[in-house]
Amino acid sequence: MATLFCLSSHVGSASAQTSNPPAIVEVCTPCHGINGTGGEVEKPNLAGQKSIYFREQLLAFRSGKRKHPDMKLIARDLSDREIDQLVIYYSTLSPN
Ligand code: HEC
Known part of the structure; x- marks a missing residue:
């Protein structure tokens, strides 16, 4: 897998990222976190979510079709x- 090659360059960094995040993730991180586990209770965790469901x-x-003011604006x-x-x-x- 291509992502494996990216790992080595990040081993020294302090974060627990497992793969190189695409730039668009920056839009999601204020609410869902860079690791997909948002801090606030009303923000669902995304890390490890099933890919078909997520899409x-x-x-x-x-x-x-699914209504939520914040996510509508984002999506x-x-x-x-x-x-x-x-x-x-x-x-x-x-x-x-
Ligand atoms: C302003 C805050 C905010 C931002 C920014 C945001 N989200 Fe969300 N997201 C939420 C909230 C709140 C919910 C819960 C919606 C609900 O209650 O139906 C949610 C729900 C979701 C869900 C559904 C999760 C589930 O378990 O059903 C997905 C998938 C998701 N967000 C992906 C993203 C992605 C990808 C991005 C970036 C492109 C993003 N979100 C950006 C606040 C945010």
Whole structure:
């Protein structure tokens, strides 16, 4: 897997990241955290979420089928490619 090659360059960093986050993750981190485990109780954890479920939720927020004011605003501007990157990133993070 390509991500394995990225790991070595991050071994020395203090964070517990498991793979190189795509740039778009910056949009999510204030609420969901870089590790997919947000601090506040009303923000769901994303780390290790099932990839099919994760994609369906983002598509549902984008289309308005699933309603939430914050996530609607966020998902509205996501491209299919960005959704792919987010699905891969968060679903492969360890939930712990
Ligand atoms: C302003 C805060 C905020 C930001 C920024 C944000 N989210 Fe969320 N997100 C939430 C909240 C709050 C919920 C819970 C929605 C609900 O109650 O239905 C949520 C729910 C979700 C869910 C559904 C989780 C589940 O278990 O059903 C996914 C997936 C998700 N967010 C992904 C993302 C991604 C990917 C990004 C970045 C592109 C992002 N979010 C940015 C606040 C945020």
